[in-house]
Amino acid sequence: MNRFDYVRAGTVAEAIQAFQADPKARFIAGGTNLVDLMKYDVERPERLIDITRLPLTAIDAHEGGLRVGALVTNAAAAYDPRVRERYPILANAILAGASAQLRNAASTGGNLNQRTRCYYFYDTATPCNKREPGSGCSAVGGVNRIHAIFGTSEYCIATHPSDMCVALAALEATVQVSGPEGERSIAFADYHRLPGDDPAKDNTLQPGEIVVSVDLPENGFATNYTYLKLRDRLSYAFALVSVAAVLDLDGDSVKTVRFALGGVAHKPWRNRDAEAFLQGKPATRESFRAAADLVVAEAVPQSENGFKVELARRAIVRGLEQAAAGTPQSLSDKRIQ
Amino acid sequence: MATASGSARPATTFDITLTINGETRKIAVAPWTTLLDLLRERLDLTGTKKGCDHGQCGACTVLVDGMRVNSCLVLAVMKDGAEITTVEGLAGLAHQKGTNTLHPIQEAFVEHDAFQCGYCTPGQLCSSVGLMNEGHAKSRDEIREAMSGNICRCGAYTNIVDAIQDVMQEAGR
Numbered sequence: 001m002n003r004f005d006y007v008r009a010g011t012v013a014e015a016i017q018a019f020q021a022d023p024k025a026r027f028i029a030g031g032t033n034l035v036d037l038m039k040y041d042v043e044r045p046e047r048l049i050d051i052t053r054l055p056l057t058a059i060d061a062h063e064g065g066l067r068v069g070a071l072v073t074n075a076a077a078a079y080d081p082r083v084r085e086r087y088p089i090l091a092n093a094i095l096a097g098a099s100a101q102l103r104n105a106a107s108t109g110g111n112l113n114q115r116t117r118c119y120y121f122y123d124t125a126t127p128c129n130k131r132e133p134g135s136g137c138s139a140v141g142g143v144n145r146i147h148a149i150f151g152t153s154e155y156c157i158a159t160h161p162s163d164m165c166v167a168l169a170a171l172e173a174t175v176q177v178s179g180p181e182g183e184r185s186i187a188f189a190d191y192h193r194l195p196g197d198d199p200a201k202d203n204t205l206q207p208g209e210i211v212v213s214v215d216l217p218e219n220g221f222a223t224n225y226t227y228l229k230l231r232d233r234l235s236y237a238f239a240l241v242s243v244a245a246v247l248d249l250d251g252d253s254v255k256t257v258r259f260a261l262g263g264v265a266h267k268p269w270r271n272r273d274a275e276a277f278l279q280g281k282p283a284t285r286e287s288f289r290a291a292a293d294l295v296v297a298e299a300v301p302q303s304e305n306g307f308k309v310e311l312a313r314r315a316i317v318r319g320l321e322q323a324a325a326g327t328p329q330s331l332s333d334k335r336i337q
Numbered sequence: 338m339a340t341a342s343g344s345a346r347p348a349t350t351f352d353i354t355l356t357i358n359g360e361t362r363k364i365a366v367a368p369w370t371t372l373l374d375l376l377r378e379r380l381d382l383t384g385t386k387k388g389c390d391h392g393q394c395g396a397c398t399v400l401v402d403g404m405r406v407n408s409c410l411v412l413a414v415m416k417d418g419a420e421i422t423t424v425e426g427l428a429g430l431a432h433q434k435g436t437n438t439l440h441p442i443q444e445a446f447v448e449h450d451a452f453q454c455g456y457c458t459p460g461q462l463c464s465s466v467g468l469m470n471e472g473h474a475k476s477r478d479e480i481r482e483a484m485s486g487n488i489c490r491c492g493a494y495t496n497i498v499d500a501i502q503d504v505m506q507e508a509g510r
């Protein structure tokens with residue numbers, strides 16, 4: 001790790017000021033992503049601004065939904081009785097990620113802002129446009145089994161590794177941020193970005209801005225939901241493909257549906273056309289297959305990750321079936337029903 | 338706001354207070370010192386192991402304010418004021434109650450042959466205590482899932498789950 005200075009902020013305003021005084025500083029929360037990257041010399045901040053003492057550790061009722069403070073740990077959010085009852089898809093997605101130890105340390109804001117990344121990003125001996133803009137992408141034509149199949153560019157094909165964010169995309173949460181220019185709200189779909197020709201930027205947060213909360217809307221789809229995560233081992237591994245699906249049914253037909261995919265793009269991946277197609281259709285395997293086909297029609301696989309196209313297609317169908325049946329994927333019984 | 342001794346130049350150390358296994362200590366740490374390195378290299382508490390140093394194996398698991406975390410990814414300076422329990426403190430906690438015995442989870446690991454080389458064991462023990470403090474995992478499958486952050490290269494997993502179940506059943510009685 002490089003040598004750096006350390007300051008501890010007591011308020012959001014202090015944290016923003018500390019950044020303005022030193023734009024090469026980085027905020028640190030749980031540290032589970034930042035410290036890891038610093039140990040590889042991928043991140044070399046001159047100063048860390050410790051934001052763990054900011055008063056952003058509560059989960060409060062907010063406009064019919066819940067406001068989850070940015071410093072609420074992933075474990076505290078997942079086990080909060082209100083989250084479990086009203087937003088079980090969020091609890092399940094969080095608990096499908098990382099390990100108990102990591103979730104005890106990781107924060108809500110940190111989870112959103114963990115780097116979109118791949119193995120080459122960690123390896124400073126190799127070219128990587130995200131780490132070193134203009135150096136090239138080692139994964140295109142390289143070892144790319146874990147990489148993206150949607151929304152890629154020739155500059156970067158990395159995936160955003162968060163499980164929590166896939167559920168937040170399906171729930172259509174809102175991200176509240178505070179910064180030098182004041183406060184603003186960002187719709188979840190607009191928070192993370194695609195790589196385009198500027199993969200160094202993972203999201204739309206501006207320099208000096210802090211995530212203060214993630215707001216959950218009133219409808220938590222607590223009856224018809226699932227978070228289905230497919231990976232190389234049954235726990236403590238990143239998703240190859242995951243799907244967060246929520247539904248409202250009107251008898252046997254689909255009234256509202258939203259589904260987001262993880263492990264397949266630079267951000268949680270939604271396809272509005274496929275969602276719109278399902279509206280009013282019978283909630284059957286046939287409908288779900290047709291919707292999944294619409295989604296994967298846009299897939300652009302790399303040399304080694306073609307399997308993800310079929311895996312995504314089947315995961316979407318199974319996820320929508322689980323959600324429609326009200327039988328969400330169990331976290332501990334790993335059989336996929 | 339706490340800054341680097343208020344000066345423009347980075348201070349190399351910060352004075353922090355940690356209560357480690359019941360003993361309160363004032364320590365000067367460089368900000369880049371992880372809790373794991375502080376425990377092992379400075380305080381001679383070498384029970385806590387370094388496996389991967391990247392949050393991937395769980396060998397460095399300790400309890401911070403009763404919660405299990407990977408000490409390799411924790412900067413010690415950020416935990417100013419916290420209570421830390423390491424594997425050395427598990428039996429120590431029992432000592433303080435005058436029982437002078439191993440922690441029940443340590444007894445159970447011996448009883449169930451829940452280790453071979455023992456390298457992952459301190460992390461497994463602290464993680465087990467953290468799991469029981471959390472109180473969410475009940476069934477065997479749930480314990481397996483909640484212990485997945487602790488890798489055991491010797492593959493003692495089955496016996497580790499047996500040991501945890503045993504202690505949970507004793508406590509429930």
Ligand SMILES: Cc1cc2nc3c(=O)[nH]c(=O)nc-3n(C[C@H](O)[C@H](O)[C@H](O)COP(=O)(O)OP(=O)(O)OC[C@H]3O[C@@H](n4cnc5c(N)ncnc54)[C@H](O)[C@@H]3O)c2cc1C
Pocket residue numbers: 026027028029030031032033034035036051070071074096097098099102105106107108109110111112113114115161162163164209210211212236237238239391392393
């Ligand atoms: C071995 C391992 C396995 C993992 N497996 C999974 C998995 O399966 N699924 C999954 O979803 N995740 C997984 N993770 C990632 C983990 O979820 C993230 O590391 C964690 O959520 C990051 O949160 P943090 O608070 O520790 O962030 P930090 O490391 O503190 O910060 C990460 C970034 O976010 C910025 N930041 C933090 N808080 C804020 C804020 N409030 N406002 C603005 N910027 C902020 C920091 O400046 C930094 O750039 C894994 C991590 C490890 C190490």
Ligand code: SF4
Pocket residue numbers: 116117118119120121127128129130131136137138139140155156157158199
């Ligand atoms: S995929 Fe993105 S993160 Fe990976 S090497 Fe290419 S540019 Fe870097």
Ligand code: FES
Pocket residue numbers: 386387388389390391392393394395396397398407408409410
């Ligand atoms: S040494 Fe900390 S998790 Fe491996």
Ligand code: FES
Pocket residue numbers: 451452453454455456457458488489490491492493
């Ligand atoms: S006992 Fe050897 S690694 Fe677990």
